[in-house]
Amino acid sequence: MKNNKKNIAIIGVGSTPFGDLFQYSYDDLVREAASTAMKDAGIDPEELQAAWLSTAFPEIGVFKGRSGMDLAEPLGIFGIPVTRVSNFCASGADAIRNAANALAAGECDVAMALGVEKLRDRSPQDSIVKMMVELSHPFYQKGFTAAGTFAVYANRMMHEYGVSREDIASVSVKNHFHGVMNDKAHYRTKCTIEQVLASPMVADPLTLMDSCPTTDGAACVIMVRAEDVDNSKHKPVYIDGIGLSISTGWDLPFFDSGHKFLSFQATRDAAAMAYRQAGITRPMEEIDLVEVHDCFSIVELLTYEDLGFCRTGEAKDLIRGKVTQLGGELPVNVSGGLLSCGHPVGATGVRMVVEVATHLRGQAGVRQVKDAKRGLTHNIGGPGAIASVIILNNEN
Amino acid sequence: MKNNKKNIAIIGVGSTPFGDLFQYSYDDLVREAASTAMKDAGIDPEELQAAWLSTAFPEIGVFKGRSGMDLAEPLGIFGIPVTRVSNFCASGADAIRNAANALAAGECDVAMALGVEKLRDRSPQDSIVKMMVELSHPFYQKGFTAAGTFAVYANRMMHEYGVSREDIASVSVKNHFHGVMNDKAHYRTKCTIEQVLASPMVADPLTLMDSCPTTDGAACVIMVRAEDVDNSKHKPVYIDGIGLSISTGWDLPFFDSGHKFLSFQATRDAAAMAYRQAGITRPMEEIDLVEVHDCFSIVELLTYEDLGFCRTGEAKDLIRGKVTQLGGELPVNVSGGLLSCGHPVGATGVRMVVEVATHLRGQAGVRQVKDAKRGLTHNIGGPGAIASVIILNNEN
Numbered sequence: 078m079k080n081n082k083k084n085i086a087i088i089g090v091g092s093t094p095f096g097d098l099f100q101y102s103y104d105d106l107v108r109e110a111a112s113t114a115m116k117d118a119g120i121d122p123e124e125l126q127a128a129w130l131s132t133a134f135p136e137i138g139v140f141k142g143r144s145g146m147d148l149a150e151p152l153g154i155f156g157i158p159v160t161r162v163s164n165f166c167a168s169g170a171d172a173i174r175n176a177a178n179a180l181a182a183g184e185c186d187v188a189m190a191l192g193v194e195k196l197r198d199r200s201p202q203d204s205i206v207k208m209m210v211e212l213s214h215p216f217y218q219k220g221f222t223a224a225g226t227f228a229v230y231a232n233r234m235m236h237e238y239g240v241s242r243e244d245i246a247s248v249s250v251k252n253h254f255h256g257v258m259n260d261k262a263h264y265r266t267k268c269t270i271e272q273v274l275a276s277p278m279v280a281d282p283l284t285l286m287d288s289c290p291t292t293d294g295a296a297c298v299i300m301v302r303a304e305d306v307d308n309s310k311h312k313p314v315y316i317d318g319i320g321l322s323i324s325t326g327w328d329l330p331f332f333d334s335g336h337k338f339l340s341f342q343a344t345r346d347a348a349a350m351a352y353r354q355a356g357i358t359r360p361m362e363e364i365d366l367v368e369v370h371d372c373f374s375i376v377e378l379l380t381y382e383d384l385g386f387c388r389t390g391e392a393k394d395l396i397r398g399k400v401t402q403l404g405g406e407l408p409v410n411v412s413g414g415l416l417s418c419g420h421p422v423g424a425t426g427v428r429m430v431v432e433v434a435t436h437l438r439g440q441a442g443v444r445q446v447k448d449a450k451r452g453l454t455h456n457i458g459g460p461g462a463i464a465s466v467i468i469l470n471n472e473n
Numbered sequence: 474m475k476n477n478k479k480n481i482a483i484i485g486v487g488s489t490p491f492g493d494l495f496q497y498s499y500d501d502l503v504r505e506a507a508s509t510a511m512k513d514a515g516i517d518p519e520e521l522q523a524a525w526l527s528t529a530f531p532e533i534g535v536f537k538g539r540s541g542m543d544l545a546e547p548l549g550i551f552g553i554p555v556t557r558v559s560n561f562c563a564s565g566a567d568a569i570r571n572a573a574n575a576l577a578a579g580e581c582d583v584a585m586a587l588g589v590e591k592l593r594d595r596s597p598q599d600s601i602v603k604m605m606v607e608l609s610h611p612f613y614q615k616g617f618t619a620a621g622t623f624a625v626y627a628n629r630m631m632h633e634y635g636v637s638r639e640d641i642a643s644v645s646v647k648n649h650f651h652g653v654m655n656d657k658a659h660y661r662t663k664c665t666i667e668q669v670l671a672s673p674m675v676a677d678p679l680t681l682m683d684s685c686p687t688t689d690g691a692a693c694v695i696m697v698r699a700e701d702v703d704n705s706k707h708k709p710v711y712i713d714g715i716g717l718s719i720s721t722g723w724d725l726p727f728f729d730s731g732h733k734f735l736s737f738q739a740t741r742d743a744a745a746m747a748y749r750q751a752g753i754t755r756p757m758e759e760i761d762l763v764e765v766h767d768c769f770s771i772v773e774l775l776t777y778e779d780l781g782f783c784r785t786g787e788a789k790d791l792i793r794g795k796v797t798q799l800g801g802e803l804p805v806n807v808s809g810g811l812l813s814c815g816h817p818v819g820a821t822g823v824r825m826v827v828e829v830a831t832h833l834r835g836q837a838g839v840r841q842v843k844d845a846k847r848g849l850t851h852n853i854g855g856p857g858a859i860a861s862v863i864i865l866n867n868e869n
Contacts (some may be wrong), residue, residue, distance in 0.1 A: 109731045111799035133539075136532040143529075146855050149719040156742045158717035160567050161559050164540045321554035323548040346552045375678050422611050459542050 085177045086306045086313040089118025089299035090431040092217055095269050095419045096263040098293035103141040103195045104151035110295035110424075111152055111191055116219045118299040119310045122154050125299075126185035129172035130161045131192035133422035133458075138195045142423065148191055157185075166370060166458025167321060168192065169426025170465030173298060174319045180302050187305075192428070193295035194421035216218070222286060224373065229281035229376040233338040234334070240378065242282055246273035247396045248374035250406040254408045255403060256417025258444040261417030273374075287374040291417025296427035298434070303473050314434045317451065317468040318357075320350030323443040324462070341457055343384035343464035351453075351466040352385075360385045361407060364468070365449040368429035370412040370456045377401075380455055381409075384466070403444060411436070411444045422458075430467060431452035437471035480598075482702045482709040482750075485514025486797075486827040492659040492817045494689035499537040499591045500547035506691035506820075507548055507587055507866075509731050514695040515706045518801030521583035521679035521695075527555045527588035529818035529854075534591045538819065544587055562766060562854025563580075563717060564588065566823025566861030569694060570715045570743035576623060576698050589691035589826070590817035610801070620684060620769065622856035624676035627771040629734040631678070632785040636774065638678055643792045644770035645682050648806045651799060652813025654840040657839070659686045659688045669770075679741035683770040688815025692823035699869050710830045713847065713864040714753075716746030720858070737853055739860035740779035747862040748781075756781045761845040762832055764825035766852045767810040773797075776851055777805075780862070799840060807832070807840045825850035826863060833867035 091113025093106050101109070115122060128149070132142025139149045145159030164171045169192035176188040234240040250270055256262040268286060276286040305312045324343035348360075357363045369384070371377040381392040386407060395401050401409035412418055412432040415425060433452035435441045448453075452473055456462045487509025489502050497505070511518065523547070527603045528538025541555030552553035560567045565588035572584040630636040646666055650660040664682060671769045672682040702709045720752050744756075765780070767773040777788040781805060797805035808814055809826040811821060829848035831837045842848075846867055852859045 144859060145719050146561075146858050155720045155738075156718055158570070158746075159560075159719045160565075160571060160717075163540075163557050163559065164555075171554075175556060178578040178580055181580075182574040182578070184574055207672070211529070220788055237679075308692040320741050321556075322552055323555045324551045350554075352825070371661055462542050463540060 080159065081213065085300055085315065085316040086303045087298045087300050087430070087434055088306060088311040088313050089111045089114040089120065090434050091117055092261060092296035092431050093294050094261045094419060095292050095294035097197050099198065100446060101293065101385065102141050104235060106177065106295035107148060107151040110193065110297040111189065114297035114299050118316070119298060120187060122152055124187050125154050125189050126155060126187050127157055127158045127176070127179055128189040128191065129152060129176045129424040129426065130159060131154035131163070131168040131172035131190070132161065132194055132195070132329050133163050134194065135164055139198050141195065142193065147181050147197050155258025155400055163423070164458065166372065167426060167456045167463045167465040168423045169260050169296070169428070170319070170454065170467055172323055173427065173430060174321055176300050177316055177319060182298055184327055186301060187277040188300045189297060190300065190427060191295065191297040192426060194423040195293045196291040197246050197293050214247045217240045222280070223460050224280040224283055225389040225395070227373040227375055228283050230379060231282050232336050234375065236380060237339060238393065240393045242274065243270050244396055245282065245287060245374050246378045248269045249273045249416050250370060251396070251402050252414035252416040254369060255411045255444060256386070256469045257418065259413045262417040263290055264417050273376040273421050275296055283375065289372050289410060289415035289420045292421045294421035294424045294428065296421065296424050296431045298427060298430055311354060312438045314437045315470045317464055317470045318351035318354030319345035320466045322346035322350065322464055324377040324464070327350065341379060341383050341461050341464060342454065343462055344457055346370060348384050351468050357468065364407065364413060364451050364453050365435060367409045367415070367451045368409060368412060368432055368454045369409055371410055371416050372420055374416065376457065377409065384453070403446065410444060426454065426456045426465060430469065433469050480699050481576055481696055481712040482699045483607055483694050483696050483830055484702060484707040484709050485510040485516070486693070486830050487513055488692035488824055488827050489690050490657045490822070491688050491690035491817060493593050495594065496854055499535050499543065499589065499631050502591060502691035503547040503587065507585065507591065510693035510695050513680045516583060516695060519546055520583050521550050521553060523553055523572070524555045524585040525572045526551065526586065526588055526753055527559070527564040527586070527819040527823065528557065528569035529559050529561055529564045530583055530590065530592070533713040535594050536544045538589065539592070544550040544774055547614035552656045560854070560861050561830060562818055563822060563859045563861040564706050564819045565595040565715055565851045566850065566852050566863055569823065569826060569863065570717055572696050573712055573715060576696055582697060584696045586694060586696065586791070586823060587691065587693040587845065588604065588820035588822060591689045591820040592817060593689050596824060601669050606765065608609050618676070619674040620679055621858050623769040623771055626734050627653060627678050628775060630771060633735060634789065636789045639666050640671065640769050640789045640792055641678065641683060641774065641810045642666045644666040644767060644773045645669045645812050646857045647792070648767060648810035651807045651840060654808025655809045655813065658809040658813040659779070660813050660832055662869070663736060668821045669815065676771050679769050679771065683813035685768050686817045690815065690824065692820050692827045694823060695824055709810070710745060711866045711869045712748030714747035716743035716862045718742035718746065718860055720860070737775060737779050737857050737860060739852055740776060740851065743862040744780050747864050751864040753864065760803065760847050760849050762807060762829060763803060763805045763850045764808060764810070764828055764840040764850045772804065772853065773810070780851060799842065804842050822850065822852045822861060826865065829865050833865055
């Protein structure tokens with residue numbers, strides 16, 4: 078494989094607020110994220126030559142996002158290819174990946190990747206539909222939820238590596254501390270370990286405050302080949318590497334795949350791809366900030382190890398030492414993470430890239446990671462099966 | 474835009490039978506199409522470096538195909554990126570397009586594009602779910618069906634261009650005549666104009682026999698860069714051009730978009746892209762066989778004009794003159810088309826590429842188009858809004 082992806086630049090970023098956005102339609106979300114990113118890039122809609130839409134769950138929310146039409150129509154960008162990709166929680170990263178490939182291939186010169194999900198608008202009928210869909214699914218079984226799956230990992234981490242219940246809760250405390258500084262986050266309230274532990278149980282040991290909310294939101298990036306960056310107009314960031322991997326299948330006992338429920342092979346494989354492309358061998362030293370997929374607090378701890386920021390079993394030391402808090406050696410989820418920002422599934426991966434790019438451009442305001450030169454985003458979905466890693470750099 | 478796509482070769486093709494395949498699961502369909510294509514290419518699953526899955530409607534059928542996991546798991550291809558794309562009837566072509574971009578970008582050296590759809594397995598619950606989904610959709614309205622939409626075009630063609638009801642039916646007669654020769658087609662029975670006209674009305678003037686069936690099936694192609702073709706092992710075909718466009722939005726009166734209901738702008742735009750890449754200026758002379766998206770008979774007639782095989786209003790002359798029948802100057806849908814093969818939505822675009830590649834390799838048996846050197850595939854979906862055109866060549 079020849080491509081190291083360094084030839085691709087992000088020249089514009091934008092996102093909506095994330096939250097219970099009953100005042101926004103799906104189309105409104107698309108328009109606000111896209112117009113913000115296009116304005117940031119200094120381009121008009123007519124200059125777009127191709128676009129990728131990421132929406133993961135049209136059938137859960139407002140039944141939008143089943144094709145590229147739902148990006149083309151609200152923006153009025155007709156006469157160009159618009160692809161919809163869906164890959165559970167890695168959908169947004171995969172939209173960016175396919176856009177990067179098209180640019181590198183020379184199919185287009187200016188590309189958009191936009192992630193959007195509207196999960197909070199559920200009519201009574203929709204809820205009934207969803208329930209019926211789940212109950213009629215041949216693989217449906219009680220407890221087969223994201224929370225239930227990740228709770229198994231939490232218990233194993235506690236049992237095998239001496240991770241305490243408080244260590245897990247500390248991830249939520251840290252990320253909510255960060256989220257207060259993000260005016261686009263769904264939740265902007267500090268919390269304590271005691272509050273996390275005392276909140277309602279979801280899947281033992283994970284409580285409500287170990288869990289990200291479901292959320293509405295959209296995020297967008299505009300991309301070109303690095304050779305086409307106009308430095309007088311843009312403050313670009315460059316893509317150093319993109320990894321995406323489906324590595325394991327569902328991490329559930331009935332697949333009997335030998336999993337120990339202490340690591341996500343998909344994350345390790347995606348990181349290996351991205352690190353190879355970016356030439357990274359010492360991630361802790363060579364990366365300045367990270368957004369990881371903290372859909373549940375425990376996932377952030379697991380991911381420290383899977384991304385190689387520490388050795389196996391040592392994730393607890395990073396959270397105890399405040400290494401991953403703003404001001405620490407490797408700030409993780411200074412946006413507030415999914416725990417604060419919420420998780421509009423198709424949008425999350427793009428939102429993370431917007432966040433990291435904003436830091437690499439030195440424009441992150443009160444939560445700016447000082448001297449950030451290289452950042453990483455991570456997603457994991459299909460509980461444990463699909464992971465993406467993107468590495469961004471403010472130098473080429 | 475720099476890329477003319479001639480750098481991409483298809484080195485393996487495969488498909489399942491198309492039909493009411495109650496004996497196949499979704500995974501069975503994936504495995505049969507993929508293993509046939511990999512065997513044809515002479516590669517093992519471990520040699521795949523990336524894959525694209527096209528399934529358009531997971532929520533209508535068996536709830537499979539929402540992510541790349543549903544391609545990775547049945548094949549056991551873990552540790553590589555697998556993307557699911559969905560773009561209504563252009564999904565299959567778009568999977569091929571994104572795979573071609575990844576190869577041209579150098580992200581991978583061996584790629585798979587596989588389309589699969591299982592539409593015939595609907596439990597009673599699924600039917601209720603589907604009905605509730607449709608009824609709860611904010612845009613649901615009576616008559617807003619594919620048949621209803623294309624029927625408007627049929628009436629306009631008859632009114633404006635002197636197309637007769639028999640001309641429209643002749644498309645179905647021709648394609649069913651071809652379908653008899655295709656042992657993978659859903660329907661393999663000749664029919665007459667009188668039978669088409671006498672079959673039950675679906676949306677005036679289109680009858681049941683003007684309409685393609687819903688169908689189960691899968692098709693797969695294996696792709697590499699042209700420089701990596703091993704001519705001792707492969708009988709490759711090359712991609713001359715790929716166009717995909719969302720051009721118009723829903724072609725329905727309430728969008729008041731000035732449509733005359735006589736042409737699909739999306740097809741015209743996608744064809745213009747593909748022709749430019751392939752250097753085609755006289756499509757009728759330069760193309761030897763075509764698979765067009767005859768979801769309803771009328772669509773084939775409209776598409777003759779949109780693809781530039783005749784002038785506006787002259788499609789009827791091609792069908793009357795048997796120009797597009799096997800043995801004619803430009804055989805169209807010698808596979809039997811969607812009308813005979815059926816329409817497993819995510820699979821159809823890939824099935825067409827398999828068909829054209831088989832002719833370009835001289836392996837199409839009794840329905841072989843003689844001396845076929847260059848072929849075209851066409852899809853249109855989201856009734857009228859999304860179109861794809863792929864041009865294949867047996868020389869590089």
